[in-house]
Amino acid sequence: QQQVKQSPQSLIVQKGGISIINCAYENTAFDYFPWYQQFPGKGPALLIAIRPDVSEKKEGRFTISFNKSAKQFSLHIMDSQPGDSATYFCAASSGAGSYQLTFGKGTKLSVIP
């Protein structure tokens, strides 16, 4: 049973637009929610992460919004650039750390000029 559901599978956004990727989880024990960015031929790399004690975290153009009651979190990429074109994975883990991550299926983002 998939524990982290990610949508959409693919996303096309124009340069300068806002990219939004959503994830929903089922396990209420999850308490760490990272987003990973993966370029073709590379391994996933941590982009930004949030813990449920805050509802939003912003780092540059990237923002995570977290809704604990709905068990949902999302990634917003403001002023999307062609260089942001990659596959994005949400993930979740329980316990105090980031080990044993459960990943979403990924969203392939294409930012067109």
Added chain:
Amino acid sequence: DAGVIQSPRHEVTEMGQEVTLRCKPISGHDYLFWYRQTMMRGLELLIYFNNNVPIDDSGMPEDRFSAKMPNASFSTLKIQPSEPRDSAVYFCASLREWSTDTQYFGPGTRLTVL
């Protein structure tokens, strides 16, 4: 640091052959993870080690898969015998300490079993 190093980057083999994937974690990292990535199933955790000891291997799909970590700087994932459905990208990741850090992934090994 050079990051997590994996070899080979690409491997093509025939069904029934033994395949060994290698990983060198970041120096000083206590945890090492092996993942498999496919289009159908996404990223799946196969096994992870803490201080060279396997902690959870519940994600290892079958007895054909085995992993070892003989020392802090080297781990192997072996498939014997390999099957076409094992074709995937295999990632190794390492973690300094589980409560405060994040996993750093290697570049992966793309395995094709004909």
